[in-house]
Amino acid sequence: MDLTRPEQAPGASSPAPPPVARPPLPVRPRTLPERHSVRAQVLAALRDALASGELEPGATYSAPTLAERYGVSATPVREAMQRLVSEGVVETVPNRGFRIAGRSRRDAAELAEVRAALEVPALLRLARALPAERWSELRPLAEATVSAARVGDRAGYAEADRRFHRSLLALTGNRHLVAVAEDLHRRSQMPSAQDGGPGPAQLLADALAHSALLDALCTGDLATAERLAHEHLAPPPATD
Missing domain, CATH: 1.20.120.530 (GntR ligand-binding domain-like)
Structure with missing residues (x-):
């Protein structure tokens, strides 16, 4: 009998094993800030185009067309346009893109x-x-x-x-x-x-x-x- 450990009563459950040390998770490069940066840049460019009149009130623009203009994918353009939709200066046109609402x-x-x-x-x-x-x-x-x-x-x-x-x-x-x-x-x-x-x-x-x-x-x-x-x-x- 092992006298260094207390005797376990019959029928009692075994003590839980000690926690196993796990290796740290590998560090992967983060891409989310870069995506946010692109969206922020596109949003800034769209705001400039609105302020300058380059994007005309009443005109409708598709996300792929604007993406080609700014040299990015359509995703950050859509995200930026949705931000402008929430501000009331752009309207969503189903199957066509985004219409510049203008300020009444x-x-x-x-x-x-x-x-x-x-x-x-x-x-x-x-x-x-x-x-x-x-x-x-x-x-x-x-x-x-x-x-x-x-x-x-x-x-x-x-x-x-x-x-x-x-x-x-x-x-x-x-x-x-x-x-x-x-x-x-x-x-x-x-x-x-x-x-x-x-x-x-x-x-x-x-x-x-x-x-x-x-x-x-x-x-x-x-x-x-x-x-x-x-x-x-x-x-x-x-x-x-």
Whole structure:
């Protein structure tokens, strides 16, 4: 008898064997981030094409056609287009592809109203708390919007415009406010279903408004800053 182990009672079950050490799972290269990166790049390219008017409101585009244009497979194009569908700027057309919905005047008015309700109060709170030099830090971003507008680069202007407003609202420290405001901003930049989007004169006027707004903020002129902010966020006038 083995005296080093306790005697087991008759009928008792045997003790569980010790756990067996298993070799670690092999490390495999991850491909998911790359797929997400391609989708993000396609989404950015589609947004630029929408902002520039390259993708025209009312036109229908198939995923394979767009995939060939951007040199990718149809899968990331479909995924990016579905994101735009969720944003309301693209519609799914069964067996054909995706139709560019465009932004109606009602869309423009409602988006402007919501953006003003979010951005203007935040801007005024900042204006009461920040010194002039903090507003001066945004000058290069305002100048970038002017540079893009002067050459009629609508896609470049759209990106520079978002960067300016995103950086301004980031001064609040409220990440959720920045994210919600940027989503609304993107939607407001979609081409109009009636006229296809702002022309060069409108772009330049919008760009110059950034500098005028900073001037008012630097001097502490809150009344002028509030007026300029509301005017800047207002929908463009009807052209017909």
